[in-house]
Amino acid sequence: RVLFRSKDSISDCKPIVEESFLISPAEYWAFTPNKKANMNLFPKSKEANYLEIKTLPSLPDDEGSIVICDAQKNIIDAFVYSDKMHLSFLKKTEGVSLERINLEWETQNSNNWQSASQNSGWATPTLPNSQSKNTTSNGTFSLEPLAITPNGDGNADFTILSYSVAKAGLVANIKLYDLSANEIYVLAKQVSLSRQGEFKWDGSDFLGNKARNGIYLVHIELFGQNGELEKYVLKVGVTE
Numbered sequence: 001r002v003l004f005r006s007k008d009s010i011s012d013c014k015p016i017v018e019e020s021f022l023i024s025p026a027e028y029w030a031f032t033p034n035k036k037a038n039m040n041l042f043p044k045s046k047e048a049n050y051l052e053i054k055t056l057p058s059l060p061d062d063e064g065s066i067v068i069c070d071a072q073k074n075i076i077d078a079f080v081y082s083d084k085m086h087l088s089f090l091k092k093t094e095g096v097s098l099e100r101i102n103l104e105w106e107t108q109n110s111n112n113w114q115s116a117s118q119n120s121g122w123a124t125p126t127l128p129n130s131q132s133k134n135t136t137s138n139g140t141f142s143l144e145p146l147a148i149t150p151n152g153d154g155n156a157d158f159t160i161l162s163y164s165v166a167k168a169g170l171v172a173n174i175k176l177y178d179l180s181a182n183e184i185y186v187l188a189k190q191v192s193l194s195r196q197g198e199f200k201w202d203g204s205d206f207l208g209n210k211a212r213n214g215i216y217l218v219h220i221e222l223f224g225q226n227g228e229l230e231k232y233v234l235k236v237g238v239t240e
Contacts, residue, residue, distance in 0.1 A: 015071075016053065030125035031056055042125055049126035061094060079107050087115040087152060088204040097123035099131045101160070101200075111200035117154020130154040140164060140232065141220055147237035150203030150210055158202040159236050161187065161218065168195050173221040176201065176236075184211055187218075203238050211238050 016031060023029060028049060032038050035050040059066065063082040069075050086093045097116040105112040116122045120130035131154060141163050148156045161174070174187040184205045201218075205211050220232040 016051070021051075028126050028128060032125070038125055042121055042123060044121075044127065045124070046126040077107055081113070085110055085113045087150070087157065087202055088208045089150065089202075089210055090115055090152065095122055099124075099129040101129075101131055103132075105198065109198075111160070111198055114158060114200070114202070115152065117157065118152045119154050131157065141234060143218065143234050143236050146235070147239055148201075148203050149239050151240070158200050161199045161201065161234070162196075163193065163198065164196045165193055165222070168193065169225060171223040173219075173223075174199060175219050177217045177219060178212075179215055179217070184216065193222075201236070213239050 028046075029051055030038065030045070030049065031051050031053050033052065033054050033056050035047070035052050038050060039045060039047055061083060063080075065078065065080040067075055067078040081098055083093050085098055086096060090096065093115070098113050099116050100107075101112050101114055114131040116124060117130040124130050141161065143159050143161055145156050145159055148159050150157050170193050172188050172191050172193050174191075175183055176185040176187065177183055185201065186206075187199045187201060203211050215235055215237050218234040218236060220234070222230040222232075224230075
């Protein structure tokens with residue numbers, strides 16, 4: 001079942017199917033009130049993987065929430081979204097899907113969501129997300145990719161800073177600087193870290209504009225409960 005939540009209450013419960021329905025691993029399905037219209041908009045999508053639901057309510061573009069639950073209304077997963085989670089360079093987000101980057105990361109983590117790429121037609125119903133990535137950290141901190149081209153084409157539009165620390169509760173400051181030591185963006189300010197996690201940078205500066213092409217330094221400060229300090233520096237490139 002899919003439920004649409006208003007503030008703190010769950011309402012408007014809509015069963016996806018009335019009978020048992022099996023979705024195999026690595027399969028992608030799209031629920032829509034009009035399969036034909038979606039096939040016209042996204043001709044690369046798989047017609048057989050659309051499931052028509054005539055009474056499926058629409059989701060507002062600016063903000064909203066959706067919950068997946070079982071027949072007893074036990075919540076399986078939930079997501080609260082807003083248009084502020086889209087790529088900051090997009091002038092319009094109408095008709096642009098918000099895509100989950102990694103299925104292993106927390107659903108509500110805002111760093112785990114990104115606008116669909118322009119090359120994909122701004123959405124990929126019945127297909128893998130255009131912005132999906134499987135990023136793992138090989139050290140304490142790692143960036144993937146090391147160079148980004150934030151133009152909305154679905155190829156290296158952003159970088160993921162993954163981390164793994166020895167214990168929870170460390171506090172981090174993460175800032176980006178150009179090679180002239182000008183601070184251009186803050187990824188984290190006095191953020192308490194879990195043992196593992198990630199941050200996303202989409203190439204924007206303080207004003208929401210695309211950073212100039214070049215090399216940028218990611219300065220990381222880790223503070224312990226007893227005042228100990230560790231510092232790390234990584235590099236990331238921005239190109240066209």
